[in-house]
Amino acid sequence: MSSLKAREGEAEFKVPGAGKPCKTWYKVYGTLPHPQNPPLVVLHGGPGSTHEYLDILSELTRLFDVPVILYDQLGNGRSTHLPEKNGDVDFWTVQLFVDELHNLLDHLNIHDNYNVLGQSWGGMLASEFATRQPKGLKKLVIADSPASMALWVKGANELRKGLPQEVQDALNKHEAADTTTDPEYIAATNEFYKRHLCRLDPMPQSLVDGLAWMEKDPTVYSTMNGPNEFYIIGSLKTWSVIDRLHNIQATTLLINGRYDEAHDMVVEPFFQHIPKVRWIQFADSAHVPQLEETERFMQVVWAFLRG
Secondary structure (H helix, E strand, O other): OOOOOEEEEEEEEOOOOOOOOEEEEEEEEOOOOOOOOOOEEEEOOOOOOOOHHHHHHHHHHHHHOOOEEEEEOOOOOOOOOOHHHOOOOOOOOHHHHHHHHHHHHHHHOOOOOEEEEEEOHHHHHHHHHHHOOOOOEEEEEEEOOOOEHHHHHHHHHHHHOOOOHHHHHHHHHHHHHOOOOOHHHHHHHHHHHHHHOOOOOOOOHHHHHHHHHHHHOOHHHHHHOOOOOOOOOOHHHHOEOHHHHHHOOOEEEEEEEOOOOOOHHHHHHHHHHOOOEEEEEEOOOOOOHHHHOHHHHHHHHHHHHHO
8 A cells, every 4th residue: 555645734613612712633635626536525433533543545545536535523633622521412512513524624615526434423423414415415425333322222232242241241340330441341342342343453553543542532432422332321322313314315325344333233224214325234344344344445435436
């Protein structure tokens, strides 16, 4: 994989209630504007992770000349941190991140012609964004994302039943005692992640880096999600987009992995309710097929974007 030059920048983002100036850091691979290929705007997971584990999507630029835009969402990475807002569920809302995406599109002057790929929480955000039928959105990729958090929790509980009994016991014990920072609980969580987050061993450094950012500043993740991927106690606990999916006009590609924590029951409502949608599953992947099956992932996404 040859190295590509990227242009980095910051978009000022006016956030009522933030109490200080905010900015969104972004990175652009390829040429803007491009004579043929609309840019692909990539929304990372978390909420509260960062772009690093999706940097591999620059392969779409190298191989197919697709402009790719990555950014760190407000609250972590190279964008403005707001640890003083930890626990503030009225501040950290889905609407805040929808507004941030619109602001970035305006800043880059691409609001009239672009595609969006959202991964995990990023796909939740992308689906919310698309239900509002935003101008200029041509194609949508929802990767490894739930259509509702109730389904996500139901699916996670099913996957937990497949863990060794001692791992299940450790998880249950510490969740009941509210001791989810205990090393035993973290070790048990990692056993889940090895099976259903990323099956590569060792875990790719880009994914390690993204998880490290959430550990350094857990503000967004802990407020909106909770302590980990399967114990959801944050403000997203009751989130669902299912009743609005019929409003999505963009042609949509739905992706998940065979071993994904976002497994079939979790993503199926997207397939059932989005009017123009196709669904592709990656047989050797868990939650990050862009890292676990990189070559096929790029081919699948490119075939969808150019079709």
